[in-house]
Amino acid sequence: MRFEVSQVLDAIERRLGTDPALAAGVLDVAEMMYCADLDGGAGRPANLLRLGLVIDALARQVGEEQVIAYCVVDKSLLSNQDLTSNERMVMRRWADDGLVEVIQGAAPRVVEVSELTGLPVISRALPSTWAPIPGAGGAAMNPRNSIPHGPSQTGQRMMSRWWHCPDPECGGFGPLRRSTGQPIPRLRGGQPGCPRHDAPLQDTGPRAPQQVLAVRVDGLIRTRFVVTAAAPVVVGRAPEGGGLMLGQWLGEEARAKVSRSHVSLSLTQQGITVTDLSMNGTTVKLGGAADGELVLTKGAHRVLGASDLVELFPGVEFGRLGALSSTRQLDGSVVAEAPTMIFRPN
Ligand SMILES: [Zn+2]
Known part of the structure; x- marks a missing residue:
């Protein structure tokens, strides 16, 4: 059973990313993992695999097989006792690899990421483009507000520069991320900062268009x-x-x-x-x-x-992007292989 869970978590991992250019939406992981109704409400109060159900629903909504979700993880989740130790460990690894963003206060950050980048918000609790609801195959997206009209001017300015975090272990703004884009800095008092390390970021030059x-x-x-x-x-x-x-x-x-x-x-x-x-x-x-x-x-x-x-x-x-769309229904799924038993209480 552990083995199957880790396979599903690996599949979810391939749908995570913090480059706004490649992502189709932004979400608060804590909110999604407590949406017990997505798997019938019989399982644990919190389950990281529900993130997979939501990403599947996002893929179907936007018609992109290898859809990428910009996931914001509240710092408290890394020690949340509703999760298994394996789930906490996997999330810490995702954060270290820069696949998700860790911050104290995930919900306001989701709103900020959306305003700066133009990414649609996926949420029930926040003003959002789509709210995940129980649906065929686990979850579906209930449309709420229209898709944002692209990044703000401040967001565009920040995304045209490379940023560097003083923390040498930084997964988001470290030296190794250069070829694949960067997350969007947080703004505090008008200053770009690292969401995870709460430190001012250094502007290291222009990014190529x-x-x-x-x-x-x-x-x-x-x-x-x-x-x-x-x-x-x-x-x-x-x-x-x-x-x-x-x-x-x-x-x-x-x-x-x-x-x-x-x-x-x-x-x-x-x-x-x-x-x-x-x-x-x-x-x-x-x-x-x-x-x-x-x-x-x-x-x-x-x-x-x-x-x-x-x-x-x-x-x-x-x-x-935008000049072509899927012309048939998506049938793939990141949690398709997951037997329903992994959502039951353990
Ligand atoms: Zn950092």
């Missing part, structure tokens, strides 16, 4: 990814030297036709440029195909329009 894109394979948004002006990103079946690897989502025919390194994306002042690197070429669907298509062959490049989609093989495509 970035654009967020999404990959759709066979009608489902699979993941988001970021292209920055700092370095090109290669997209393909299995790009050598890193990049966005699509292989896991490709069927047999697509695997044969999508090159290991299929296209390269770069961000310049002109916008996102796509350069074909492939054997079989790349189709650019202008305006999402409304304005026709053109085919790029090896070495050819094209600046993408706001709603253009790039197709590597029929059904394997990407574009700016």
Whole structure:
């Protein structure tokens, strides 16, 4: 039974992140883990696995298979006796790895993160975009308010800089987080600070501009990814030297036709440029195909329009986040493998 619980916690772990560009919503972990009605109310008062039910509901709501949730953990949870010692240990590890944010006073922080970044709030207790309710497969999202209109000006300014925490162990603003974005600093008296260490952050320079894109394979948004002006990103079946690897989502025919390194994306002042690197070429669907298509062959490049989609093989495509959406229901789940017994009292 322990083994199954830890598998589900590992699956939840892959849906956590504090880069606002990649997250689809922000939530207070303490609130979610006490929502006993999500699993029928028969289990323990608090259960960290309920976070998985809420993340599943978020994935279905926004139609993103590998949805990421920006999770705020109240410091008191790290010693909360309603949780198992394993759950407390796992949360401490998530915090150390910068996958969740730890702060004294999680609820007001969720509101602050949303105001600064434009992320929708997932909550019953706070003013929110969605409130988790019992539903098919565990939880569903009850729509409340509209999605925020993007980040505030202060938030935009802070997200255009790199920040450094004086604590050498800091998971959020330490030296190792540079390639994958950063959490949003907290503001106290107008000064950016580290949520966990309650220390002023040092501004260490400008961040390269970035654009967020999404990959759709066979009608489902699979993941988001970021292209920055700092370095090109290669997209393909299995790009050598890193990049966005699509292989896991490709069927047999697509695997044969999508090159290991299929296209390269770069961000310049002109916008996102796509350069074909492939054997079989790349189709650019202008305006999402409304304005026709053109085919790029090896070495050819094209600046993408706001709603253009790039197709590597029929059904394997990407574009700016918001330019494409899932065209069928999500069936995957982070807690799907969890037997119902893990929610019963122990
Ligand atoms: Zn810190």
